[in-house]
Amino acid sequence: MNEEMIIHQIASDLHIRPGQVRTALDLFASGNTIPFIARYRKEATGTLDEQQLRQIKEQYEYEETLSNRKDTVRQSIMDQGLWSNEIKSQLEKARLLQDVEDIYLPFKPKKRTKASMARDAGLTPLADLFWNQDIHGPAPEKAAEAYLTKDVPTVEDAIQGAANIIAERCSELAPYRRFLRNAFWHDGKLTCSLQEEEEKSRIYLAYRDFHEAIRRLPSHRILAINRGENQKALKVNLEVRTDAYISRLCQMIIKGPSPYKDILESAATDSYKRLICPQIEREIRNELTEKAEKQAIQVFASNLRSLLLQPPFTGQTILGLDPGYRTGCKAAVIDSTGAVLAYGTYHLTGSEKQRHESADALTHMIREHEVTLISIGNGTASYETEQFVSRLIHEQHLKCRYLITNEAGASVYSASELAREELPDLDVTIRGAVSIARRIQDPLAESVKIDPQSIGVGQYQHDVNQKSLTAALDAVVESVVNYVGVDLNTASAALLQHVSGLTSATAANIVTYRNENGPFHNRQELMNVNRLGPATFTQCAGFLRIKDSTQPLDNTSVHPESYDLAAKIVRQYGFTLKDLKNPARLQDLQSRLQMNAAPKLASALNAGEPTVRDILEELRKPGRDVRSDFPKPLTRRHVLSLDELEIGSIVRGTVHNVVDFGAFVDIGLKTPGLVHRSELCNHPFHHPTDIVHVGDIVDCMILSVDTERKRIALSIKKATI
Template sequence: MLVNQLFNYIISNTNLPSEGIKNTVSLLNEDCTIPFISRYRKERTGNLDEVQIGEIVKYKEQFEALEKRKTSILKAIEEQGELTPELQKKINDTSDLITLEDLYLPFKKKRKTKAETARKNGLEPLAKIIMTQNVSGLSSIALKYIKGEITSEEEALEGARHIISEWINERTDVRNSLRRQLERFAVIATKVVKSKADDEKAQKFRDYFDWNESLSRIPSHRLLAILRATSEGFLRMKIEIDDEKALYKIEERIIRSNNECAAQIKLAIEDAYKRLLFPALSNETLGIAKEKADQTAIEVFAKNLKQLLLGSPLGEKRVLAIDPGIRSGCKIVCLDAQGGLKHNETIYPHPPKNDATGAIKKISTLVEAYKIDAIAIGNGTASRETETIIRRIHFNRDIQVFVVSEAGASIYSASKIARDEFPNYDVTVRGSVSIGRRLQDPLAELVKIDAKSIGVGQYQHDVDQSKLKSSLDITVELCVNAVGVNINTASTSLLSYVSGIGPKLAENIVAYRDDQGAFTSRNNIKKVPRLGGKAFEQAAGFLRIKEAKNPLDDSSVHPESYSVVQQMAKDQSVAVSELIGNKTILQKIKAEQYCNENIGLPTLKDILKELEKPGLDIREEAKVFTFNQNIKTITDLHEGQLLPGIVNNITNFGCFVDVGIKESGLIHISNLADAYVSDVSEHVHLHQQIIVKVLDVDVARKRIQLKLYK
């Protein structure tokens, strides 16, 4: 019964095929991961992709949370002796949390309320009499309740109204009516806190000093900005609707007469609305709007993070990395092709020492000594000045020079991961190593940093942190598994995101590798302590072993399908090694001939595609980029200039572009194309190299407005 309810719940929220949902849920219950299911169980899911499987996971978790809450509520009501078969059915049939909480509201334990005090004073019978709306002489009836704490007719009527107010507040139809009013017509209004109006930190919220907007239409970034400004004490915010209309809607549901009772009920409605209903439901509506804003911001962040993690790697090349600085000097490290630290020191090409000649000589010497292939320069303070000096050097070989984002490098350099990797070096050296490794392989290096610290997205510290972490963890996991991992060189951090592995098994793999030497086959992986059959099944296809005896161990072909590949090779009268990469032979193979009860056409097509180019990196190659060397500060910009730039952040309202100065420029969504743009990511992606046109420069506010040129 409950299983069917789960399937129906997911179907109603996703419109995915029922058989695919059923099998996906079954696989999830078997502890299969999203990357594994989407890559190696396509026959069972009906070829659902990772996004669709992620939706199933989300609604499965929502349903389970709802059922857990139902169980808790039923138990609480039963303990009160108030659970009837009708109420139990209503609760069991509920499919959303808000309705469920409304049903529970009358039975919820409350702190001391005005209604509870009135009941203790014996006024509930009077409240019931008033609600009949068919008595006369209400004053004389109220006099009968003057006793104990109640000393007057007005106190008796007031107490009765408090009870009626609570009844009205607990009515589901009344709450839903007000919810609809709030959903359709609520306005969010803000005013600046006058004493903070001139605060420098408040200026970034200046647009909202006197603002109002429909809550249902406000963009996520604007709502999050307003909420942040409110929490920081710069704004006062409130939710508003037409109170008279809202009260009328409630009155027409309850008042059926035009007598003394109706007058008392009208007062009770006004009290319920002002004291109970509106505060609770306006907060609920704002909370729902915040949830939607959070979700939008989280989706933007996850999309940006994916683009960043799948950024172009330079590959296994020897790198000299520079963390630029002025007074403290530029920290230099030399890395081998695998990212190993070979040398570090500091040069002082900038003020106050101005030893550019010595710096040039030192870098030239290091490039020769360590056979450097590329130079990585961090994009922080003194980046442009350092790049200018580097480009003055005449090397004896072709040296590529890259400017690399430093975002989060300081977080990594002070982390336990960095201390464990480089216990004998300080944070400046670790930071430089991170910059160099980011050029070699952005994914492998960035997984070591808390994703929130990477600096892409909008208002990441204001959204629901548990939902943000969950979304970003899934994003990192999908990226790592999409690329695949060399088990013999991967860090613990990178391995921990491989399907089925996790932090503890990752530590065990690295410890086993350090003790026993490099893995020579995927079968060797089974020898890692505590890595059982299930973990091996989930992980094996995503782990690569270079120069293995079996060439399939360096591909995304899962070991469970090796026999099929061997049969294909046998049928073509070649060895497996001769089959791999041989497009002529592979094109002769008819995938349909190898279908059986364990392997279907989708997986077979994936296998043949992989055999054409085994272990192919899905990421683009890194490309050198050069900023306009004449642009040093914001004062060098003027309207109409065309400049090269790199997209360094994407939001719902546009994208930010690094044009080689401290301040990033904004391409508003309206300036991304001549036609209407609904999704910024359809026009640009993170770290994309573009040409922009300068539209406006506000030096005082350090704002640059740009237009996408090409």
């Protein structure tokens, strides 16, 4: 398939125009990033969004791989002198790599098998005789006598060798393999049983005597079964209609009555059981796993995006607490810019004397630095720390609130080279407390310093393909960072390296330049940074913000290449760009801006309507943080306990994680409650992420409380009745 055919195929699959696909591929080839193309090349692509652009890129890579594999298979078959118009037609029609492999299977160089040994022994003509099924042919035993040799000493050996060749031929029948795959998917069941006398089997009790149609298996169940099988806690089988499928194979190869019917039936049975079924079963299990992994990765990516888009708590002085028993609770106070003001270690769960001394010290710290918010890590001793803080706020009449923060990955960051560079004077344990405080001050800026896989907002993330997971999560981080934008004068190198066009090297060079020359005064100054040329500037400039720039548009997502257009739009309303720095004039301009004027302005200024629309949107809210549209996490002053929960009461909480079977909601306890997918809402939906997202504030009804197992069942749909 040539490139033009691939482009038309992608356009057809994605329901877009071939020209859009061609333009996107040209932009990729020129080194443009997906965020840049989606944001600043809307006219060229016909407003393709990031998801469509990623689909184009992924499908083009797949089609290229498919085309290259077809070429390899074609050449191999030609080299064997076996090329035919029939094979040519089959290859041209093949749309999947698996179809190509099925076509190639009969021509693929074989390892030493029973069939190859039979061929080496000269039994191919005998196999052909049986295969052709001449009704007037000699009896099998009579025919086999002509093939007796030192390697084939008996008639039975000759017949068995020929049957082995026939069994291999049966296994290479592409139509039968396609039929069997479809049949397995339609009729197959996955069955599980516990491996007895295994301690680790206990956690898989739900899969004792388990069976379910493979076409209905949800992804989280597939991954759980795979994990149990890998740990040798579960025995897993694929249950199919074996006799019916063997009969189907016999019908395909047996033309009618002949002296060789019994041999062919025996060979077909052997082929199915020894060769075909194990291969197809492996394929089905692999495909189940791939689909489950893809689903798990999509869920993780969706949750990560929601987590990274959590709004920052700006203008707050925050006390970060990293709870602990034996080593004490690590504390660190940061100001509104993230700078560390004070830190220490306190024993909140020790003796009465230690708790009293810790209360005095923390009260002094909170009052001295005017702490307005306390961030408590959700790890070991989190609940006890929350009880301590709640009591402290009440007894000391402190003017602050607290919230529980997901501390996943904090210890990894604390010991990293990046943490040592950022906080060289602090002990590794205190760095964790700083990170816990910064995570709520600016979730995006802090979370990008941590391996996304360590953040803990997915399902079975350690059981999926790690390369695919990393690629998907990196794409999410890149997308969110560029969607939100980055403050050029405060961003760390860890955050900057995710900006479109920048690498870890250019990000480090930006920070070095900033340290040596002071804050950037405008975007154009980026051109002075070492190894940051015009091409990189084009890719990154629109995503970098400068609050006090000499150019007002530098604090918006308007790209420098559109500054002249933005100035013309402003002049259409009787203003200049300088008026953007005058609050009164800016407010006057904003009151006159109307989004429905975009088509008329685009026509008058000979500009693209999508770009004009984006500029108008930015002029209406210059410097706006898009994360401000999302709800902030709930803060609290009082700790709850399981004993306080009453069945039927309504509680408010924050969605902590979304998985295939529902959502976990933090309602102020150490253990989050589970809203099963059946309790999310009253109307049909495909996946829980269609209903709720990480960070959403929701009201829930308490359905049940299992104090012993520390499980809470919640319902969102019953709370909204």
